[in-house]
Amino acid sequence: xxxxxxxxxxxxxxxxSLRLSCAASxxxxxxYTMNWVRQAPGKGLEWVSFISSGSSxxxxxxSVKGRFTISRDNAKxxxxxxxxxxxxxxxxxxxxxxxVRPYYFDYWGQGTLVTVSS
Amino acid sequence: xxxxxxxxxxxxxxxxxxxxxxxxxxGSVSTSYYPSWxxxxxxxxxxxxxxxxxxxxxxxxxxxxxxxLGNKAAxxxxxxxxxxxxxxxxxxxxxxxxxxxGGGTKLTVL
Numbered sequence: 001x002x003x004x005x006x007x008x009x010x011x012x013x014x015x016x017s018l019r020l021s022c023a024a025s026x027x028x029x030x031x032y033t034m035n036w037v038r039q040a041p042g043k044g045l046e047w048v049s050f051i052s053s054g055s056s057x058x059x060x061x062x063s064v065k066g067r068f069t070i071s072r073d074n075a076k077x078x079x080x081x082x083x084x085x086x087x088x089x090x091x092x093x094x095x096x097x098x099x100v101r102p103y104y105f106d107y108w109g110q111g112t113l114v115t116v117s118s
Numbered sequence: 119x120x121x122x123x124x125x126x127x128x129x130x131x132x133x134x135x136x137x138x139x140x141x142x143x144x145g146s147v148s149t150s151y152y153p154s155w156x157x158x159x160x161x162x163x164x165x166x167x168x169x170x171x172x173x174x175x176x177x178x179x180x181x182x183x184x185x186x187l188g189n190k191a192a193x194x195x196x197x198x199x200x201x202x203x204x205x206x207x208x209x210x211x212x213x214x215x216x217x218x219x220g221g222g223t224k225l226t227v228l
Contacts, residue, residue: 033215044222045156045164045207050215059215095163103211104154104169111163 002026009112022079022096030074033099038092124220130198139190140208146189151210153191159204203227
């Protein structure tokens with residue numbers, strides 16, 4: 001059974017940093033592209049970051065470019081999101097999601113809540 | 119900046135049929151955007167319903183179907199049930215590892 005379990009969320013002050021993790025199991029993690037998607041309270045879904053299976057290709061949404069960095073450790077079956085210079089508007093539930101062709105999210109974690117507030 | 123548009127809300131009677139749409143602020147949605155649809159109930163992670171325009175994800179009942187209608191992607195729900203009442207999101211693949219979600223449609227069944 002495919003499982004994605006996020007962790008690392010919490011309360012952080014504006015300008016602070018946080019590192020999210022996503023532990024994957026039930027599939028060959030190293031073979032799949034992974035993404036982060038977030039959802040602000042009461043708002044819609046927003047794609048955040050993409051990383052290819054071997055980490056050679058990485059993309060970030062303009063809203064987080066230069067502040068967030070996606071990475072992965074295939075030996076540990078883990079996906080990460082390093083978030084720096086956090087802003088109030090980064091407050092959201094962050095989901096990790098597996099992507100398969102033809103280009104859709106087939107499995108989602110349950111999410112981890114990040115709250116940016118002073 | 120690409121904006122993906124969805125109806126903010128929609129209402130359907132139990133047993134009725136409803137079609138939700140997914141458009142682009144400029145241009146037409148085609149199969150080349152690989153539209154997919156997700157269902158989300160409050161406090162839960164999204165659930166994949168439809169991918170690649172009209173393919174149903176595993177376990178999704180055939181009451182849910184996807185298509186291209188005119189210049190938009192569409193999600194049609196036939197025989198609406200009470201537990202279909204939740205939020206629906208479409209997302210379009212822009213290429214180069216970038217996706218854009220629509221704002222979501224809140225479906226009411228009453």
